[in-house]
Structures are given as structure tokens and as C-alpha cells.
Amino acid sequence: MKKNEQRMIKIFLSSVVTILLFTNGMAVLADDSSTDMTGMSDVTQKAPAEGMEQSNRQTAEPAIRSAETVDSTINSFQETDLKVQEKEDAAAAVQTEPASTDSNEQGQSVSANTNTQPQAKKLSNNSHQEPMQMVSAANKEGAVLETAQNQKNGNMINLTTDKAVYQAGEAVHLNLTLNNTTSLAQNITATAEVYSLENKLKTLQYTKYLLPNESYTTQKGEFVIPANSLANNRGYLLKVNISDSQNNILEQGNRAIAVEDDWRTFPRYAAIGGSQKDNNSVLTKNLPDYYRELEQMKNMNINSYFFYDVYKSATNPFPNVPKFDQSWNWWSHSQVETDAVKALVNRVHQTGAVAMLYNMILAQNANETAVLPDTEYIYNYETGGYGQNGQVMTYSIDDKPLQYYYNPLSKSWQNYISNAMAQAMKNGGFDGWQGDTIGDNRVLSHNQKDSRDIAHSFMLSDVYAEFLNKMKEKLPQYYLTLNDVNGENISKLANSKQDVIYNELWPFGTSALGNRPQESYGDLKARVDQVRQATGKSLIVGAYMEEPKFDDNRVPLNGAARDVLASATYQTDAVLLTTAAIAAAGGYHMSLAALANPNDGGGVGVLETAYYPTQSLKVSKELNRKNYHYQQFITAYENLLRDKVENDSAEPQTFTANGRQLSQDALGINGDQVWTYAKKGNDFRTIQLLNLMGITSDWKNEDGYENNKTPDEQTNLLVTYPLTGVSMAEADRIAKQVYLTSPDDWLQSSMISLATQVKTNENGDPVLYIQVPRLTLWNMIYINETIKPETPKVPEQPQHPARTLEPAIPQTPEAVSPLPVANKQAVDENKNEIVSALTGEENDLQLPTLSKRSLSISQAELPQTGDNNETRSNLLKVIGAGALLIGAAGLLSLIKGRKND
Template identity: 30%
Template sequence: MKKDSYKKILVLTTTAATILMYGNVMSPPAFAASTGKMVYDVTTDKSMYGPGSNVELRIDLKNRIGRDITGGKVEIKAKHLDQQVGTTMTKTYDLKNNSDLMMTANWTAPSTDYQGYLIEVDIKDASNALIDSDTVGVDVSSSWVKFPRYGYLWDFGQNVNTAERIDKLKNYHINGLQYYDWQYRHHKPLADNLDVWNDWSGRLIYGDTVRNYIAGAKAVNMVNMEYNMIYGATTGYDKDGVQQDWALYYADDNPSGTGQFSFKMADSSPTGVTHLYFFNPANTGWQNYIYNQENKAIKAFNFDGWHGDTVGEWGKMKTSTGQTLYVKDTYTGFLNNAKQAIGSKYLVFNPVGAQGIENVNKSNVDVLYAEIWPWDHDSEGLQYDSYYSLKKEVEQSRKESGGKSLIVPAYMEYDYAKGHSGSAFNTSAVLLTDAAVYAAGGSRMELGNNGNMLSNEYFPSSNLYMDDDLQQREHRLYDFIVAYENLLRDGQNETSNRIEFPNYAISATGDPNKIWAYGKKDSKYEIVQMINMLGVSRNDWRANDGNKEKPSQISNFQMKYYYTNDVNSVWMASPDSNDNRTQKLSFTKGQDGNGKFVNVTVPSLEYWSMIYMSSDASGGYRPRSRNRHW
């Protein structure tokens, strides 16, 4: 939500070495909500940063408080979880009523790789009174693969304002982009004319638009993934070197169809392409063909990798020689060979419906991704229709892959969106699904193009929009998952530690009308994730009819947690309160027949709150280097 132009620019930067603060940094006595009366927005110049690199903060002020400010102060501090990193920067400013000011401040990122930070910005007047406040997350990571935040693009028409669209996604800290249906044909992604071509549906694709997206994304540290099927070809494939001997056919006892395995994309199209025809991913002839096509595409446009897609598992197939197979059983071998073929480029793959995901999890893909549909089942027969089913798959994929964070593109309000084009997303439906995935250690594929949100597997179908409230909450949520990435998906394992809420019903599996709570643990912290299902009558993540109640917000309630290690400090953070800031909480200790516990008063639970605890009385984090500075 940045302004297009600014009346004044004030640059704040210092280069003196800081004095590191090791002690117990208490939260401010009071938090100022981001009212917008002074702070319009706080953003960063890139989506993520390499260790030791420069981070430019952009602080957009709009004085709407009804009076001039002379000798005001802006205080900026960096936090990693509960600890301040470096000293507080303080600068003065003057700003007349109804005037605007754009400030920039430069911070040298710490040298530790794969760390999340929260930058806190407090705006004060000359008397030191807090007027307004805001925060922004900063991800210091040398690669996107540990903490992927995946977005999408689909509009490659002429004269698209690619810079504006990249900027919008950068402000959500999106660090990877899927270029959906950019290609000429699935079996031949590169057209003969790389200036302009049509995709299978007849949409005109302009090469300069693709190039401009890629250049703009690289400039802000986003990776660019060219989308294409791993095994699909369209009409005319025989003229482009695809051999019929490589084809897949429905097995004789497969009720899904007869003849060559195919998928209908449309009844008609301007190009005459209506169907995808599928080829055997295990066939070395097909592999060599499609790997060569992908390498040509990556090189021609300087993509950073390949996002491979499927149409899911359709039962037993057979080859041209009569051998039978299931497509999902070919994934591991195909993907390992693909990764070897594309070398240093990234590989992402979508086993639709998470069918065969166990074969992807043990492959050499760089990032996990699975399109979830509520009618499919996991390996234990659990249907993917509930919040808990999403959490369970995120956890299972993490274990099977050795710690990778699963990206979940679960399409919200699917049928409602088809019949209510131009309507707004249900905020509660979106935020509860987001919380279910992120709290479990996963990630979402939901934001893209011109700040849109997905409701359909065909990405150009942008039927629903985010209203202002949801946009604000999504910005806050993405700041949160960046700032607390080291508590969400950095080696945490689920525990069975007992959790009690004396005044509320609790569920470990996301049941309606209860607090969904469970514990996690790493080498430093014990963590409790709380998702609010109070007042929510159904646990269906999809909200297919567009209906989802807002949870009943509660505050100052008691939590009893039975810990593993001794607890000497307790903190809370939430994307729903205090601008994502950590709060230090008071607690008492006790012991009963179930073990040692702490009693904690939890300040609030709207959608999602996270408690984290340490045996260290001053918190668990310690800065390692002394070269951090503003």
C-alpha cells in the first residue's frame, strides 16, 4: 500500500558499530496500533536478503493527526524473537498537518544465515508521546528454499506494469514466483517467435513482459520458476518430435477412460487446442525430450528453475508395450533425473491432490508443493477436507523430506467463487486456513499477479477479491511468518505435552467450537500454537459455500502447560495483535500428578496466537556477531 509519489524524502543512515544488547529486553509498556494517522506503511526494498547485506527500510508517513509536528522522533529497532539486535536508531523529523514524508533507513543484516527479524518503528512527538507505530518483517536468507513464500503470475499481455506488480508481491515478502501458462505449448514451451506468441487458450504472451517480470523479480531477490507439465503435450505434438511410443494409455481395467491418457482443458479454443495428452514419465525417450525443452526455456528467458505440474493420479495406466504402472510411482525417478538435467536451477513439483507425495518427498526437488483437494486422501486414509488434514500433511512431508516446508495451494471458496464473481473473500475462511498451514510449519500459495488471491486452479480465474481488511491482515500475516520463521519451520518437532485451558474446550485436531492447540519443540524453545475455533461451527478449510464464522475472540485467559525442560521465560506473538511484536508474559510454576507445569495468562486469541518458552530467564536468543549496524 505504497504511495506512487512523495513530496519529501529524508534518508536516515548511520554506520557506527553498535553495542549488542544481551539482556532481557522488555516489551514496551504499551503498544500503539497502526492507526494510519501517521504511519501509512513500512516496507523493505527486497523480499529477502543475504547475510551481511544492506536492508533499506521505507517508512511512509502521512500526518493526519490534526496538528503540525516539530521536533518529532522516529525510533527504529531490530528484534529477533524476544531480543533486540543492536541499538535503537533515533532521528528527528518535522511534518506539517496533512503533509507526507518518505523516510529511508539502512540496516546491515546480521551475518547469520536463515534468520527472521521484526523491525519496529515508533513515531513520537516532541514530548516523547507515542503517536503511531508499525513493524515489518525481514528475512535474512541466502536461498529461498528453506523458507519459501511462493506467489504467481499469469498476465503476460502487452504493456503490463510489471514493476508495480512485482512491488506489490515484494511487500508480502514473496520470494518465489510461478509463471503460470507463460509457455507456447506444453510439449514445446518456446515458440518460434520469442517476441509474441499465444498460449494453448489463445491468450497473447509478450516476451518483453516475461523478461521485465524476471528482471524486476531478480532485482528484489525473488526466484522465477517457469511452469510446465512434466508429461503433457497438445495437439500436433507428433510434428515437434514427440514419439507416440512414449505415450501412456488407460489400462483395460481403469474406469477413468479408454485409449490414450488425456485431459480436457476446454470445449474449444482459438488455437484448436482442447486436450492434453500424456506421456510416460518413466520413459527415457520422453525424459530426454522434455528435459531438453525445459533447459531451452530456462536459458532463453533466464528463469531460475522449473515448476513441474501434473493433473493428478488417475489410476492404472499402461505403456505402448502393455506394461502397467501408476503415474505416481514414476515421480521419484523422473524428478531425480530432472534435477540432474537442469543442474543448478531449482526444481519444484506438484503431485496434485498430494497423491504420490511420499515419492516426491524423498526426491531431489528443492521445494515441496502440493495442490490439495478435499476429496483426496492421505496414505492413512484421512480425507484432505479439514484444517487438521492440512496440518497432518505438512508434518508428514517435513518428516519424509528431511525438513522441507510444504507449500499448499488450497483454493478457497471454490464453488462460491464461480457463482459470485466480483465478491470478496471470506476473511475468516482465509485466515483460519492460513493459520492451519503456517502454524504447522508449512507455507501457502495464495497471492499473485496484481495483488490477487487464488480461488481456482486455473490462475487467470480471479473471481474473488481481497477487501481492505483482508489485505491488511495478509500483510501483517506475511510479516509475522518472516519475523518468526525460526519458530515456525526451522527444525521444530511436535510434542505430546499436555495443554489445558481451564475455561475453554481444547482440541488437538482442530474440532469446531474449541481452541485448537498443540505443542512443538526445538533445541531452544517449547512452543504452543493456538488457533481459535471458538464460535466456528465447521472445520472445513475450503469454505466452499463462502461461509465461515469469525471466531469468538477471547482475552486474558488461563493456559496450563506441562513442560519438558524448565521454563524461566514465556513470550507471546500473534499476527492479530500488537503489530506482530513479542510480548513477555508473567507465569507461575507448579507440579501435580501430570508433571511440572506453568500457568500463563494469555493476553488474546483472535485467529492465531503463539506462545514460546525458554529455560533461559532472559530468553533463548543470543547474537553471535558484533558487526551489526544501522
């Protein structure tokens, strides 16, 4: 063979080999490319060799560290921003991403179980997250079942923070325990995702090498959301999971974060009171119990506390002495150790919260020497519950005087009580005064006390605002609020200088809806609405649950009292529904209390009556756990619930999948319905769904377990929402930005995107049809109206490719007559007209055929999945094999030609 021919053959063979190696390399790259296609930047962790012995751990760890692909040690805090954020301009808004509908990211219980070793659940680094992809009810049902199984297995994370609330610019220190529940020594990683509504802002990671069954609790400074990462007056949701080196999720949980320079914007108010263990006293020996409760309440994001009945007397509230007796309290002879109170105030301040000292605004205890002459008292205009006409207004218990009352217009009293409260708050380290009243009464000044002329009289509520404004002038450095019992005087108090608005509400009060008692969930909403409209503030509601009642011989007078005798607990759903009714309306239910009470069962107390130390019903672990999750929800979504949010004129309706209407009464005064109403804020709308199916609408539930308050859970609901005045193009855009969240166990504050359609009614107006997979107690649908920038995204590739199914479309409702409503007192008379307007036919819920604009994403519109990667990989392999065959054929031809020569 000639040298030039040999050289040509060598070159040809080298080319063939190069082509073969290149094409096969590309095939391998295509197979593995999905691991680099995630929507967020992941911190890659290399697991140690399986079966590593403990004796080799010290020598193995340096090698593991060197193998890390992040610029940190194995024990260091690791922070990673989203890839999508890295692609954006630094001044641009954070890229909007819908919350994942994977059950891995749905809510979990707060309680951690380190003694169990649940079956690990695979976390895919390349799970498919198509932006705004609608999720079918069937998929969500699977997620619900998986979440329920997770709770049964006990794989929930115990995540805490160093504060209940943060100032703008503060770093957030996270604390959690990493448990290696596997049989292998390996890296265990905590991943925390920070969400603002549907937007994922940041991803944080912390990794620790642990032996089997070993645990490690992070220390302050190791796992931190950096300072200046979060905006002021915003609620955030932190979604955390703990996984092993193979990305199997071991534990998971959700936690809200609040950044608020001013607690008055979103008050989350709780009480601290005496312990029944020691005759309603506040003693140093009970501080461990109080601290335990305050730690839980810190993690419930409580930002303000009401120190109830820790005063010596109404005119000498908190003297600078080691201990005092409450001599006016003849039923329990309580004692207060001032060092214990100061320690609790200090602990509250450490959490970032404020401490308010409770005291009456006009009272003098009957057993105390008068501090002012008789000329400064107020006198009854009429004979009644406060004594005879012409006598000093007096409050009595069992015909025994407890308090006398001074005239709020008296300059002498204004000077006296402002000085007394200033000294008391200074002595105890308090931040403000929680003022109380005994209610309203028609009264006379001393110089008119014998007059029967009504023109000489006045209502106490007529002068409360003037008194409060004088107190703020005299106590400018302290917060101030007043309990307007039943909230009936907001029109008189609207212009007062109160820092927050607090109402103690009772069923016997007159509803803001009109001439009816405020006994239903809807009456609570009406009062919250009224206060917001008058003041722009979020109402704090003292609504006490169940309130057991006994006669003098301890004979029960209601079902709640019979529950006490049976050593029963609060009815969990009764408490939660009242909290939900108030929060959904934009208020806050003050129900939680630190009482050092054995009935709390290691949890946090729940207020049952106006005298806070009395708690005779038990708090179950279930109620304590769910109270925790409701507080996370109220905090994480505070901007949707009460950030300048108003009632919406739109009238949404809720139906079953077969067309039966479940929403009957937008006012919420009737039970046996899905109470449905809409609210709107700045560039968003919400639809509140409260499940009252099969239960009554009374909020207090004095009947206890004799009145079941657990509603019938609903699935596969259809909610219609009219978009009157909105173009079809705008309706189509809005329909892609519809989400749902819930504090209940199936979501625990996670947010999911919903399947929607846009239809038109007979007037040509668009109507949004929204598919809701499940309703336990409370759901909130969130409709984002902002225009989001279209940012191209690299498709994410699933590890286990599967055909993407078309999302389920809400079933066309059938023509079914609405359910009759019991006790139909104020049902919307135009309900049938509204349904007709939506459908174009009288009582016919068939979807209109004029325009069926489905927003479901077709198979062709979805990004390429792993199936196409596999096809591309196979094609490259075929090309490589073909090149090899061509090369071989060429070589044989050369050899044959040489022989012929």
C-alpha cells in the same frame, strides 16, 4: 570585629552556601535522573522554538544542528546500539530483553494515512521495563483498546524495504515517509528497533526538520540497517515509530525482515498469471498493475514466484519471439508478450526472489504436432477419466482432448523435455521449473499397451522420483519441484532431488490422518507434518479458497458462486484461518497472486481455483491488509514455525477463566474449539492456539458467506502445559521466559511476556499455567528454554510514578464439564485422563494445593520507582534547609557573643 573573626565568619558563610547549593543541585539531579535511565541509548533531539516562522527556517536550522547531541547532521542517518549491549563483551551474545507490552510497541496497520492528524500519544523515554515482568490481562486489554483506537485514527506507518529477502552480509535499506501532522515546525524522528524473537538487537534513528503538514520520504542510503548486522537464515521484526520533538508518537508499524541465502529453507511462494481484463493474457500494457502488486508482495516478503501458464505449449514452452498465442486455450485464446514476462522476471529478481516457469512434465498439447513417435507415449491400463484402456492417456475438457502424455521412463522424452525447458528458462531468464502433473493413473508402456496383466502396469507416481532425478542431472543449474496432487505419494517422492516440496491439496484427497477426506484444518496440518517427517522440508501448499462453481448456464452450484453473483468478497477469516493452519504446522500457504485483476481492488490477488487467472471473488482492503500482517508474522517468526521444528508430545489444554475447557481435539478435525497443540525446536517450545469457537473446521469454505467463518473472540484464557521430566527449579526458570505473539490486529507480530504460575500435579510433575489475554484467530505462545545470563540493569524510572500493581494471577478453574464436540470423529480419548492427571481428581479442574509456586513479582522485588526518587529529592532539600538554619544560628551566636564582649 577582629580580622580573624571576620575571616572565620566569611569562611563559615561560604561553607553554608556551598552546602546549600550542592544539596539543592543533587535534588534537581535526582528529579531528572530518570531521563538517563533508559534500557537503550536514545538519540537526544532538541526541538526548535515553538512558533518559528517559515522565513526564519534557514537561519534556525544551523543553530538546531549545532544543538544536537549526536555526531551527525540533522538529515543524517543515526544508528545507536543498546546501552546494555555496550556493557557486554563484544564476543558475548546480545542481551535478552522482553518485548515491551506498552501498546506503543504493538502492531499497526500497514496503510499510512497522511491526511489525518491523529491525537498524539505520549512516548515516554523512561517507561518502566522490568525484565520478565508479567503483564496482567487488564493491562493487555487496555493496550488492545489503544491499538484499536490507533487503527481507527489511521496513524499507521507505511514502511517498505528495497528487497523481499536479503543475502547474509547485505545492508537493509528502509524507506518511509515522515509526516509532520502537528501545528509546529519541528524535528520529526523515525525510530526503528530490530528484534530477533524477544531480543532487541539494535536501535536506529533518522531525523528531519519539517514544517507543519510537510512530508519527507527517505531516499535509499539514508535509513539503513548496516551490512553484516543480521545473521543468515533468520527472521527479524522491525518495530518503527515516528515521533515529534516531544516524543509524541505520530505513526507506528511493524515489518519483518528475512535474511536467507537460500530461499528453499523458508519458501514463501506466490503466483503470477494472466489478466482477466485481456482474456487471461500477459501483456505489456498491464505491467503497471503487475508492478503495483509485486511491490506489495515484495513488502510481504515473497521470495519465490510461480509463473503460471505463460508457456506457448507444453513441448515448446517459451520461444524467443516477441509474442505468441496459446492456441491450445480455446476458452480464452490468451496471448503472451514475452517482453512483459521478461520484465516481470527482472522485477522479481530485483526484489531478491526467484522466478519459476510452470510447465507440465509429461504433456503434449493435443493441437500440436507430436515431437516423438507413438512408442514414447503412455497408455491406459483401465478405462476411466483418461480414456479407454489401451489408448494413449489423454486429458479432456468437455470431451475435447487437451493434452496427451509421454512415458516418464522414456529416455527420448527425458532428453527432449530437459533440452526444451533449458532453452525456455534461458530465453525468459527463469531460475527453475515448477513441474505439474495431471494426477496419478495406472498405465502401460507402448509394448504392453494391450496387456490386461496388472504385473505389466505401473502407477505414474511410482516413477516420478526417477524422472525428477534425471531432470536434476540434466538441469543442475536450475531449481526443480513437482506438484504431487493431494500429496499422497510423498513416500515415493521422499528421496527425489526436488528443491522444494509442493502439493496442491483438495478436500476429496485422502488425508494423511488415515481413511478420511482432507477437508479440515487438521488434515492440512497432517500433510505438512508428513512431508516434514519424510523430507525435513517445509511443505508449500496450494489450497485454493472457496472456489465458486457454476453449471453451463451460469447457475450457481455453491454458496461461493452465489457470493460472486452478489459481487461479494472473500470471507476474510476463512482465508486467514487456512493460512494460519498451514503456517502454524510449519508449512506455507501459496494463496497470493499477481493477476492484474480488477477484483483485487488495488491489492494482491487470492487464488480461488486451479486455473489461476480465474478470480471472480473480490479481495477486500481488510483482507489485503491482514494478509500483509500474516506474511510479516510468518517471516519474522520463521525460526519458531519451521526451523527444524517437530511436534511435541506435551498436550497443552485451553480453558476459560471460569474453568470451561475449550480445547477438545489436538488433531484439529473438529470445529467449535480452541485448537491447541505443542511443537518443539532447538531450546524452545511453542503452543499454537487457533480459534475455531463457533465455526466449522472445513478449510476450503465453498459455502462462502452462507457459512460464517469468523470465530467468537476469546479473552482471559488459561493454558496448561505439562513439563514432565523437568525439575521444579528448571520449571521456575522456564516460567520466566514465556511470551506470546499473534499476527492479528491486537498485536500484529509484537511479542509480549505472559503471566505464569508453576503448579504440580498428583505425580509431582510441574505444570505451567499460562494466562492468555486475547485470542482472535491465531496466537503462538513461545517458551524459551535457554539459560539467559543474569546481567544487572539500572532500573528505569517512569516520568509519572505510579504504584506498581501485582500482576493478575490466572483464576482457578472451576469444576465444569467439557463442551461436547460435534461430529466427534477422532477426539483424543484420553482427554479426561489428562485433565485428571493435572488435577488429581476425576473431572475436577481445581488447582492442586500441594504446591502453589507463583512466579508473580512482589512489590518488594521490583526496582525502585520514581516515588523513591521523589523521596530522595525531598530528603536532600530538607538537609540543605537544615544546613542553612544551622549556619544562620551560628552567625547569630557569633554576633551576640561579640556584643557581650
